[in-house]
Amino acid sequence: MTGLESGATEAHEANNEPGDRADYEELRGELIRAVRSLCPKWLASRAEDLVQVALVKILEIRRRSEQDRDLSSFYLKRVAYSVMVDEIRRLERRRESSLETDDGEPLPLPSGAPDPAKRQESRELGEGIRGCLEVLLRPRQLAVTLYLQDVSVVDAARLLGWELKHTRNLVYRGLGDLRRCLQEKGFHP
Amino acid sequence: MTGAPGERETTLRLREAFASLGETAAPRPDCPPPDRLWATAVGESTAEERREVIAHMATCGSCAAAFRLARGLVQEEASTQAPPEPIRLVREPWVRWSVGLAAAAALVATLTPLGWWHQTPQYRGDRDGEIRSLIRDGAEGTPLPREKAELRWTAGPPGSRYEVRVLTRDGQEVAVESGLERPQYTIPPSALSRLPPGTLLYWQAKMLSPDGVSTQSKTFSIRLE
Numbered sequence: 001m002t003g004l005e006s007g008a009t010e011a012h013e014a015n016n017e018p019g020d021r022a023d024y025e026e027l028r029g030e031l032i033r034a035v036r037s038l039c040p041k042w043l044a045s046r047a048e049d050l051v052q053v054a055l056v057k058i059l060e061i062r063r064r065s066e067q068d069r070d071l072s073s074f075y076l077k078r079v080a081y082s083v084m085v086d087e088i089r090r091l092e093r094r095r096e097s098s099l100e101t102d103d104g105e106p107l108p109l110p111s112g113a114p115d116p117a118k119r120q121e122s123r124e125l126g127e128g129i130r131g132c133l134e135v136l137l138r139p140r141q142l143a144v145t146l147y148l149q150d151v152s153v154v155d156a157a158r159l160l161g162w163e164l165k166h167t168r169n170l171v172y173r174g175l176g177d178l179r180r181c182l183q184e185k186g187f188h189p
Numbered sequence: 190m191t192g193a194p195g196e197r198e199t200t201l202r203l204r205e206a207f208a209s210l211g212e213t214a215a216p217r218p219d220c221p222p223p224d225r226l227w228a229t230a231v232g233e234s235t236a237e238e239r240r241e242v243i244a245h246m247a248t249c250g251s252c253a254a255a256f257r258l259a260r261g262l263v264q265e266e267a268s269t270q271a272p273p274e275p276i277r278l279v280r281e282p283w284v285r286w287s288v289g290l291a292a293a294a295a296l297v298a299t300l301t302p303l304g305w306w307h308q309t310p311q312y313r314g315d316r317d318g319e320i321r322s323l324i325r326d327g328a329e330g331t332p333l334p335r336e337k338a339e340l341r342w343t344a345g346p347p348g349s350r351y352e353v354r355v356l357t358r359d360g361q362e363v364a365v366e367s368g369l370e371r372p373q374y375t376i377p378p379s380a381l382s383r384l385p386p387g388t389l390l391y392w393q394a395k396m397l398s399p400d401g402v403s404t405q406s407k408t409f410s411i412r413l414e
Binding site: 029038078084088089092093122125127128134138144145148149150151152158159160178 | 243
């Protein structure tokens with residue numbers, strides 16, 4: 001049994017009927033799978049805490065609800081996602097305020113391109129893209145943002161609530177604007 | 190739009206560069222909560238709400254990264270042919286569990302100072318590196334005597350120091366002690382005097398070995414006499 005699997009369950013083992021325990025273990029197992037599927041490598045050491053926080057969140061929702069509720073694995077992933085993003089944001093805020101932890105250890109960065117020079121180059125281009133996106137016409141900005149997020153044009157049309165043809169046109173024109181803007185900034189991607 | 194090889198490379202480069210913003214980004218005060226990001230990724234919210242979130246993402250590397258995470262999940266779920274059976278929870282037992290779990294989580298959080306989120310090297314002196322309770326835990330175990338409420342756990346390497354924290358189910362702190370030279374701690378009777386008989390206590394120990402390696406125990410419970 002890994003640390004993630006063992007967790008703090010033993011604190012509760014003695015309080016509940018075997019059936020309840022089975023439900024709990026099943027839920028916990030699902031959450032562990034959800035966290036594993038979501039958790040970035042650099043956050044892996046926090047996985048057990050994330051499972052705990054997600055459990056508490058689910059139980060709180062459950063306690064507030066009047067009816068019994070079916071919890072699909074998709075719903076559990078949603079909760080795990082929410083907990084994960086909160087945790088990532090917390091760490092990002094700390095990283096911004098200090099590059100070291102209270103113990104004086106450097107905070108890990110998410111893994112990226114292995115070559116530092118290439119990584120730096122990529123980040124500079126990323127900054128350029130962000131600057132260009134800021135000045136794009138809003139409809140083009142939205143379409144290009146989803147394109148850069150690797151969302152297909154079909155999905156982009158659905159998410160934006162626009163016709164497919166219109167969305168495709170916006171991506172096309174928006175990318176043209178983006179390229180011109182980047183060239184003006186000295187980037188030639 | 191990504192047809193020609195050169196164009197595909199450019200697209201990949203642009204996407205990588207855009208994604209790289211998430212590596213060093215910090216969330217902003219106007220970042221949408223995770224639930225809104227999720228609702229956007231799965232298309233649950235209204236089109237106008239989704240457009241607002243996407244516009245925010247255009248200039249926020251942190252939210253763009255969080256959105257990609259959600260999209261990855263959505264796509265993974267969509268590729269699953271048969272949805273797994275939902276887990277049905279019966280209300281009453283979960284209500285009972287919730288308070289204890291909240292306390293346990295609070296305990297874990299309390300004993301996890303900011304620096305602890307790093308990969309903590311595990312102490313290997315024990316069989317599997319875990320700190321184990323040496324008292325019979327749980328509600329069915331022998332109740333903890335008020336006059337000698339001694340908590341004991343497995344020892345680390347010679348020279349280790351220990352910290353212990355004890356809370357009630359609702360998260361009230363009963364006792365906390367650090368700098369212990371031995372893997373045991375007796376809760377002062379005065380700290381227990383206000384607690385009714387049968388109170389379930391949650392406790393956790395932390396060990397700091399001489400070489401600076403820290404190890405945190407699971408959350409244990411014991412019922413008070």
